[in-house]
Amino acid sequence: MHEWPSTLDIGELMAGGWRPTPFRQFILKIHSRCDLACKYCYMYEMADSSWQTRPKQMSRETFAATASRIAQHAHRHGLANVEIILHGGEPLLAGREAIRELVTLVRSAVGPATRTAVGLQTNGTLLDLPYLRLFDELGVRVGVSLDGDETMHDRGRRRANGQGSHADVLRALGLLGSPAFRHLFSGLLCTIDLRNDPIGAYEALLAFDPPAVDFLLPHGNWSAPPPGRTPDTEATPYADWLIPIFDRWYAAPRRPTWIRMFNEIIHGLLGGSSSSEQIGLSPAAMVVVETDGGIEQSDALKSAYPGAPETGLHVARDSFDDVLLLPSVAARQIGEAALSPTCRACPVSRVCGGGHYAHRYRSGHGFANPSVYSPDLLRLIGHIKRTVEADLSARSKRQRKGTMNLREHRIAAGTFSELAAGGGGGPAVAELSAAQHSKHVLLVRGVLETARASGHPDGAATRRAYDLLATVQRRYPGVVDAVLRHPSVGAWARRTVKMLVAGDGDAAPGQLAALAAAAAIRSGTACEIDVPAVEGVVTLPSLGQAVLPPTVSAATVECGPDDTEITADGIIVRIPRDPRQDAPGWRGLRSLSSEADGMSLRLVIDDLDPYRMPGTGNIGGRLTEAETERWQSALHGAWDLLVRHHRVVAEEVATAITVLTPLVAPARGQSSSSSRETFGCVALSTPPDASSLAVTLTHETQHAKLSALLDLVPLTLPDDGSRHYAPWREDPRPVPGLLQGAYAFLGVAGFWMRQRGLESGEAALRAHAEFYQWREASRLVTGTLLGSGRLTPAGESFTAGMARRLDGWSRESVPARARAMSRERSDDHRARWLRRNG
Template sequence: MSAEFGEATPRLEWPMDLDINALLESGWRPTPFQQFVLKIHSRCNLACTYCYMYEMADQGWRRQPRRMSQSTIDSVAARIAEHARLNRLSEVDVILHGGEPLLAGAGHIRYAVNAVRSAVDPGVTVNVQVQTNGVLLDSVFLDLFDELGVLVAVSLDGDREANDRHRRGPAGQGSYDRVHAGLTNLASPAFRHLFNGLLCTIDLRNDPVGTYEALLAYGPPTMDFLLPHGTWETPPPGLRPDGADAPYGDWLIAVFDRWYHAPERETRLRLFDEIIRLVLGRPSRSEAVGLSAVAVVVVETDGGIEQVDSLKSAYDGATRTPLHVGAHAFDAALMLPSIAARQIGERALSPECQACEIRRVCGAGLYPHRYRPGTGFANPSVYCRDLFRLIKHVQHAVNDDIAAVRDRSRRRRASAQITDPQRGNFTPMPLTPHSLPKEVFLELAAGGGGRDAVERLWTAQDSKRLLLLRGVRDLAEDDAPRVRHAYELLADIQEAAPEVARAVLRYPTVGSWGLRTLHALSGRTPPAPWEIPSAMASLAAVAAIRSGRSETIEVPVIDGAVVLPSLGRAIVPGGGRFAVVRTGDGEAEISTGGVTVRVGADSSWEGLRRIRASHRGVAVELVVDDLDPGRMPGARRTEGRLSEAELHRWESTLQPAWEILIDRHRQVAEETSAVVTVLTPLIGPENGTSSATSKLAFGNIGLSTPPDPHSFAVTLAHESQHAKLSGLLDLIPLTQPDDGSRYYAPWRDDPRPLGGLLQGAYAHMGIAAFWQVERQEPHPADLLLRAHTEFAQWRDGTEAAIRALRTSGRLTAEGDLFTAEMAGTMAEMCAEDVPAEATRRARVSIGRHLAGWRQRNGEPPAGQLPSLA
């Protein structure tokens, strides 16, 4: 095996005496690898002039096997699984690379993807993407990637002239036409969900805006503009390292201005997104800028473990290590000085960079671009002036926008003073109305909508929860100083780390706590123990923990526990009315009554748990909330915590249910993963499954233990429909105020108000649609009969309920339009034939339900009944 290790240990061009043991003693810990680049083929079918792989200093590709063998793939898969297990990773990214990875062939790619996914432990998600030049990207590969859930990124440098200047075949022929054909197929409706973006290497001779718009024509979800690889020894084309100009910075600024100031965001531009994140104080997710630890490792076709391959542009052997997957764990690579140097942040910068005002944003740029013989990588980037000019330009644009927003907010507040005779003057939050495009409204009405529609609903919920917080703050009298302090801390965190604040406020119990507390403060309902204004401090504490801020804040103790929504609770028996939470660096401790509990570390801490499923590269993760007192108001929830065995049963049933949704109900799966974030266990009936959705807690569903994967899958479809409609009703009323009329619903034992009938009809339309698909599958006879029967029963019952809605005279104009679309969807289902035995069983079930309803409630109006013919 040692013969496969390549040459002797390469030289380390690192000017400092990097002592790993000293680093460990100082408290530094390596960041586990999250991204594994597999060089499954070492050759390429293009001869790009700027390629660092074949045209620059390192020519190691000549010594590599053409293709990674299956035995090496098996070793790589085992090492990835080992690394994920040792470092408790729930998710890893695998990038199939080359050379040109498609040269490995469809069968070999299938083997590699399946090998890694089979090797990792249950619960570990393996996201796979392929980086290709696009020349071979045909329907055979796209069908394979669709089957495996592999995302595809393509390299393209602009229009035909721009691309073919460098990206040519071995005989000098242009590649644009072949890449264009592959991209057109990838961007088609059938495969667009696989499109992971475009990579473009900058050429100063190409018009920047024209290049951007040529790429934009393919509708990529993201783009990445790459600086040509160069070093201080071999500068990139058109750059004079000792000059005063910044040609690449100016080129990128032209693209930034076109992108940033567009009326609508047309795509994501990775470099600009990362710079904006860093300007706003967030960590980078890219090695191109910032000081975040680089967590990428490469495996060559011979199994050699290497550093990121862009280092090949620096000098021969720059990427190599003495390690091999056949003999070494990836953890061993984390202890190499050359890799540790890319994980120690600011300490790895040159003195010039450490003195620079934008060092935390720039991070000295991409590591290979710092190289200079004699001083190695302890230098500024060869693109130093370009990065400085670009970053300062982005910084000014972002700061100008922030100042403009603040100014508009101040002017709105100044013009919206409200006088309250009891409380004096106060300034309400500026309000911006939400709108929903008609096409999205109609898609929702037809039963769909997709992830984009769900995100629009979430955006409205964000505003609703901010208003609830403001209302609680303004009406709170008891503990008013604590509430105001919590509100101000949340506002500060929202300004500094908006993603953190949004995640905290999107936790479902925030909605139920806010509205019920507001009702209690206004005297509409008596408060429950947890419906108190000072619970806002618990939200602020969670936001401080998640943002890494150092804060001290008092939070309420309720029934002997401190609840931190989305995190868990600390058991503090005998504590006082309040506890003190101290946060810092992502950690926290809770103290009261002489007891201190470390969040996530002590036995008195009960953390919320998660269940996960992944299939074809698409994952879902649900927080199982069996702790928060406000998790599902009014539902018959379980009171004790789920045992580990019960939790495992949930997760082991979720996995096949998720496979059903991904394979045959893709839009339902996307909507579910977007709208459902929390699952609350309910007490189940003797037979079947009980489920619930609270309109107060958008994002949470209640569910009893599902008996089988199909029941779990259809319940997720059912409750996602409820959640979507609840979110829509917060924007657009579909029914007029309740006048006391009650209606028959074929799924309830009690008469329903019109709004309840609409909710049930919309959710059961989703159930009928689920079984409509399932009855077309080659299931075993008993499951197939169930699918036909369920389809017939809920199709007919839903159609009758929609008919009652439309003839009620109690819908708004929008409600008329909405139910007309629902009726159109049901009409298509009602036109389908159903086998006789399934029809008979459906009629028996409908008749039995109706007879019981009549016995309890009397005779419903004839127009509200499903047909029993």
Template structure:
């Protein structure tokens, strides 16, 4: 299949290939590519004329409305005023009618003079100047060859552009980040120069030549540095535009990026060297010698041929052109894999995440956390190790938190970090649904984006609903029953929660209006749409035939309204007993219909008793469960003698349970299933095992072999099962009786099963470095239970059960 050609709209034209500064971080002269040595110093008239002709032809053939040309170097001012005038005149004259020229020059400013400014005013060239901050910051790298500071000359150049007669030429400043510089001082120094825009650029680096990372500055120092600038920038009222920050804001809202280093928009840029050769982006000069070369030139090749070059195509292929790690990342549509050049590794080419992967994720997360949203605070993704062989901690989790999770536990703060990452994933998946469904002008989406700024807590409450993500996953997975209507339902629910008076058109499904997290309203029509208007005192639903139904926030509700019932548990913890949302049917067992009052009361009592028992006997598990379990979905009962429970991989925060006969069994099921919920969230952040492993593994508690993730999930869940029965054994210490004997038998069985499974995982050869860390943590969790003495009858019973390969009665779950 022939790739559809994407026209080139941005051209970097090298008008001079040498420089009057000797910046030690310059990618042109100091990095891998050395092609500059063999090129003419100045671009010739013939090259300029032919380049202008090629650009004009390309613009006419593709109906381009605007073309951007950046005059570059080396130092472009060394080309002299007449050469720059010639370039401006050639490019402008060659463009077809209706195509505008956005002409700019990027300079170090040393040679900028009133004469140059007069020329640029005449031929309409805007000026961007490279400056890394105050004198100390700038002189760290930007010096003359003899070591002299360039700072005074650059300030003089900026001063010229700030004059009233030249202010319209002032395009902005380009600042290369150095984490040894004070970020606040850099921001303030640049802000003093009143720029219209500032580009903060990561220094070019690859996996072969990684950026410096001072040990004392943490794992992601570039993110830390940029977030410090971001905070100062926000506090100052955003005194200038910042393409990086603005691009993060835009991509978090599903819009296009403003820079090639973020987002998934195809790159539409080519470089013209002084000898007339076409090259790919200059940043590739940092990868290896000759990396930007195309073998094409302005004399013998059209720009259509350049656009079809495999290297150009690789930078235009969006999500498909990213590594598997990047494609699995929940915030890939914001990060976009980072700058193409920064992905280079000698043994894998560019099929890698960015060498700044952790920094980019942390930056996106931090901006979202500060209100950039979506994808929400703490958003994380697969993160590549800073050094080969060194396991990376996912962004948003600290080392102690990761160790808590590896050991099977996870306190409130740790699980809240997982909650934030899952909210981020839901946001990213909804953006993907929008993109895949072509909803560029969806009223529901536009309202969601508006509420994200105006009422973020209302939106978070809805997007944090477990079954919002479950629907998005179905939709993206091609489920024919997953229509687009739930997007309007989510928008309406958020609008009702915001109470601003917004009106949303929502489709009726099976005779009901569904508002996620709020409830269900039966309406007369089986299909069609209703209008939902939220207000502080409740909301109103208007049907197609003009009927209006008002649902009050307080007081007597319309009998057709079935709200989500919430059960208040000890310590102020509230859990939704979800029996209205059609997306709740995401588990491995049929869901119950709307509960009657008697069953509701039975659930209320059982949950209160079960969670009190967990607080008492399993505090290491209960704290995280309180922080992360938001929803219990009643399931239909299983066969006699079998308790039924499940955790849906795409519904973080929810468990499905058929109410068991006793509260202790409910406590066991809650602890068991929430282990699956936690581990699923971790697996959304990092690979704990080789996904290419398709072998089946023996799970001690099942008669059938399991895929590797199934074995991992079951082992992790049974840490809580073992702890539950261990706590019961302690409670029966020294006591006789049938209940005590049952607890001892179960404890003997499950500690043996779990210990055996941990060793099977550890010896599989499929664990990543972080997976091995989890195996070590699980082994440390179960080891003390193996040392608890038990009666011989309990051990004998466990051995018989293991030989029979069937768990004894009283245990269940998805493991």
């Protein structure tokens, strides 16, 4: 009998806006037996013994059915990536040909539209050269279980005859860590044994230079406690074991490995979401297929009671979407709502997430309990929080004494209220812009430190580039500020830090040299610096691009007070004195400008930088001279309209928006976008008229304001999978996206409310209809947000401020014909949305 929440009603959840999170990780139990008899194994030594009745090995028919179901799920949900984990038992017992067949089947079924990463977790005893050659051919990454040195490891990881396995694992790790196969090494998995010295175990693992380490809490629960964990006591033996390792790891000048538990906790403390079962509130997005084709939840649930992970579904007859709609699966996807009252009241609940689901079980009470490890988690998270806070405070003090000065950014209560009402004006946006500048400085510094810590080949060159940037900053701080504020710099730096941390070989820290070169050129500082070229193209942020032969991968910038040359392979490109001008081999970033009633606006046209608007599919190319003239003409009209009749908005636009990136126009209408990574940039297709450009600038400035505010004040809780109707989108939206849209259209409604008094005839009717439509749409969505339960206290206050402004506008009269026009459009959209989404 299952002990899942019996009161969980999927229909009620979905009626309230919740949508299940599709599975992205598929754990395939390709062999159900093991050549070891580990004492702490949840499969063979704990409550569930279903392995005894399952086939030893997954059949070819089950391979094919599983591949088909994974492909069906990936295509139905448009997944860009899925991960396949080959598991057991011991998966290597399945044999090389079976593994080759399964991996080939899955990738063939899923197709090229979805990237299929494959990993394998092994005890290492059977890992040999033929297996590694196969995994190299198939691109299968390998994780190995290791619990420390020989004594530590062999305490628990022995064969059935009592013989230890450490020697065989050492041999396997020697092969896996060799230059030929090192790229396949995904990391080590270590189950904590309180009898082992923590630092000794840690150093034994580091001896293999693992890219990542997973420290696992032994599976147990309130009814079957793990070793050393006495229920209902405040003792913290596991935190006491982990904290010395954390302190050694965190204090290291260069972090020697990625420790998932520690990184996940730090990420959660800084407001991020989790990607681990052990902690956090992110929806569980993994599913298991057993050797007989049975679809199950996390097999760690086998430690709770017999049959705990079973769903009753099978790949031969059921889809993975069927699994998503089971109450037991929903319970692991609804985040905070599934926590016990004790956990919801805990100050670290959003980081801890109640701990591993399997560790919450208590016989007769199901899983609605705190983790059996609660005291340990509370102590560990508290210790990490204090350590990180002290470190950030010290770094902040050092940074304030350093070259690129930063200050602490806070939003005053009055400014926060003005922003919530959709306004704020130039002063509020200037505060947000200053915070974004500091963010870019920290990200650029992060590129330097992460490149050095990760041992990236460009680490030394990155240091030289940063030193040049600092040198220019001391004499010309405004020049360096202008380069660092360029929107693409933020996107490049953020992406580079993430890729360096992940060990992605495509990370480009060397682009920091291009930033330094741009600052030197703008200030006339004499220097010589090597910069990267991508297929012959050297991008200097805020200036333009030099185009060299496509075989060139690096060039040299020689900068003097009077001229600048970029050279490579005997070819010289001279940058004009005014870099906005084109020249042979040089494409400059042009600009648009306009002035009205004493207020001016200047926008750089960035139609070159590869980081100018990440994630946008319809990014445009280089504008022709004729297209640039059309943009200039539209800008004159739009700026005059904003300055004369929407002056506060004009102040905000002039303060927030500095760069325009062209987009390819859609088949109908206009396209525009902005990104939290590129504050200051608005991307849009050619506007049909001045009024359309004015309202688009209003709309995107609202997005920019909110995105910048979110970097200072969290307004939403981690995504729990809930999705909601938005009257401006064709797809269901998560709460953060809903808030962004509502805030943008609050600004649009205000624009049309003012604009309707300037128009006459049909144009006035259209303005009234636009005002009514977006006022009502934003009112609807703010109500959804306030009832979602997914806002922080600050988010509730902010959204309530939006609602008050919209309620005030509801008293504005609108002609009946305009209301009818608006309602017809809204009803059409709602009906279309329902047909598409249900």
